Amino acid sequence: MMRYSALSLLGNAFSKNKNWKPAWRNPDPKPNYDVIIIGGGGHGLATAYYLSKVFGVRNVAVLEKGYLGSGNIGRNTTIIRSNYLLEGNNPFYEFSMKLWEGLEQDFNFNAMVSQRGVINLFHSDAQRDAYTRRGNAMRLHGVDAELLNRDQLREKLPFLDYENARFPIMGGLMQARGGTVRHDAVAWGFARGADQNGVDIIQNCEVTGIDRDGDQITGVQTTRGAITCNKLAMAVAGSSSHVAKMVDMRLPIESHALQAFVSEGLKPFIDTVVTFGAGHFYVSQSDKGGLVFGGDIEGYNSYAQRGNLACVEHVAEAGMAMIPALSRVRILRSWGGIMDMSMDGSPIMDRTHLANLYFNGGWCYGGFKATPASGYCFAHLLATDTPHETATAFRMDRFARGYLLDEKGVGAQANLH
Numbered sequence: 001m002m003r004y005s006a007l008s009l010l011g012n013a014f015s016k017n018k019n020w021k022p023a024w025r026n027p028d029p030k031p032n033y034d035v036i037i038i039g040g041g042g043h044g045l046a047t048a049y050y051l052s053k054v055f056g057v058r059n060v061a062v063l064e065k066g067y068l069g070s071g072n073i074g075r076n077t078t079i080i081r082s083n084y085l086l087e088g089n090n091p092f093y094e095f096s097m098k099l100w101e102g103l104e105q106d107f108n109f110n111a112m113v114s115q116r117g118v119i120n121l122f123h124s125d126a127q128r129d130a131y132t133r134r135g136n137a138m139r140l141h142g143v144d145a146e147l148l149n150r151d152q153l154r155e156k157l158p159f160l161d162y163e164n165a166r167f168p169i170m171g172g173l174m175q176a177r178g179g180t181v182r183h184d185a186v187a188w189g190f191a192r193g194a195d196q197n198g199v200d201i202i203q204n205c206e207v208t209g210i211d212r213d214g215d216q217i218t219g220v221q222t223t224r225g226a227i228t229c230n231k232l233a234m235a236v237a238g239s240s241s242h243v244a245k246m247v248d249m250r251l252p253i254e255s256h257a258l259q260a261f262v263s264e265g266l267k268p269f270i271d272t273v274v275t276f277g278a279g280h281f282y283v284s285q286s287d288k289g290g291l292v293f294g295g296d297i298e299g300y301n302s303y304a305q306r307g308n309l310a311c312v313e314h315v316a317e318a319g320m321a322m323i324p325a326l327s328r329v330r331i332l333r334s335w336g337g338i339m340d341m342s343m344d345g346s347p348i349m350d351r352t353h354l355a356n357l358y359f360n361g362g363w364c365y366g367g368f369k370a371t372p373a374s375g376y377c378f379a380h381l382l383a384t385d386t387p388h389e390t391a392t393a394f395r396m397d398r399f400a401r402g403y404l405l406d407e408k409g410v411g412a413q414a415n416l417h
């Protein structure tokens with residue numbers, strides 16, 4: 001397989017770019033695999049990559065019902081960060097951040113990892129105290145965090161509405177190592193890396209049924225025929241409840257649509273990621289100049305990859321309360337993805353009631369930043385049957401036992417996370 005480098009770029013330029021090879025194969029499914037991963041999103045592909053690379057399990061297939069990148073991995077707003085408060089979450093997201101920092105060298109693909117910083121604005125004394133606590137918790141875990149006062153913020157982001165009558169901006173919590181990554185390049189990079197290690201990535205192959213013999217999974221039925229396996233892994237994000245129903249599994253997960261927006265191209269003016277603290281709005285600027293922004297999930301359950309106008313209005317209002325100049329910017333495109341909202345806002349990565357079925361989901365709208373660590377830890381679980389040390393809190397039974405991992409402290413309500 002071709003290795004990407006400055007030299008290969010030069011060589012191919014001289015041969016009129018006629019010798020580039022496909023980044024991954026397009027194989028037909030084999031009759032049997034050691035591990036089948038349902039879902040060729042970021043998490044499924046990353047799992048296959050680490051399973052084959054770190055744990056040496058290579059007889060693996062990733063089954064994707066559409067094309068790679070058709071799910072949330074190619075629909076998110078590309079933000080990565082590890083500014084978590086709770087013990088169960090923070091080490092995992094920091095592990096993910098460390099994997100992002102070396103990812104492009106590791107899988108030899110330009111994913112445009114850009115550590116441009118993430119700033120969460122605060123608008124009241126109480127919110128400042130909460131962010132101070134979060135920042136301290138981060139620093140105790142060895143994660144970078146800096147509390148910026150209004151003057152420091154003004155220097156960085158002069159265009160914010162500091163004197164807004166309802167939501168004056170008092171300062172912000174910054175994680176300088178946070179930032180953005182080109183989302184679909186992440187899918188492509190993991191796919192290419194996994195393929196190089198022998199993993200079969202099978203697109204346009206929907207899993208329509210799961211075969212079992214008592215509490216053992218024996219294989220799957222797909223639109224490309226039946227395939228048997230020794231272990232079955234689910235990483236289908238917004239379709240989690242739907243696929244789990246095939247084995248009569250009810251999950252503490254609801255699916256909601258989340259929209260994202262991109263504006264016309266503008267000259268560079270936001271060189272970081274900024275999130276509003278008095279409503280749900282966050283924005284960054286893409287390398288092409290478009291402002292990429294988003295807000296809250298739709299309030300109702302849905303499997304549609306599109307949202308509604310009420311959320312568009314909410315996002316526009318929150319955006320303008322934060323950056324009044326946005327009123328003159330034209331929106332070019334908007335789209336939606338299906339979020340697997342867990343009841344406490346934290347993910348689930350665990351074995352299930354069936355002996356060789358493993359579950360990965362409940363990422364809510366924060367699963368993109370988790371992609372490398374999710375893949376690594378899920379691969380660890382699949383290969384060793386024990387959770388990775390940073391993912392021990394993501395157990396399924398925490399909901400039954402009452403040990404919620406409630407990062408936002410808003411209780412067991414999917415639409416509040």
Ligand SMILES: Cc1cc2nc3c(=O)[nH]c(=O)nc-3n(C[C@H](O)[C@H](O)[C@H](O)COP(=O)(O)OP(=O)(O)OC[C@H]3O[C@@H](n4cnc5c(N)ncnc54)[C@H](O)[C@@H]3O)c2cc1C
Nearest residue numbers: 039041042043065071072073076077079207337367368369
């Ligand atoms: C608008 C939006 C903005 C977001 N912004 C951010 C952000 O800035 N930062 C962040 O960290 N997170 C963000 N997220 C969340 C993040 O994108 C998701 O949590 C994460 O991508 C989910 O994991 P995934 O990549 O594996 O999902 P997906 O890419 O959705 O992968 C799941 C795959 O499973 C496939 N599948 C489903 N059913 C079947 C079946 N029966 N058979 C075969 N295949 C099947 C689907 O086709 C899909 O490709 C955002 C999400 C959206 C929609």
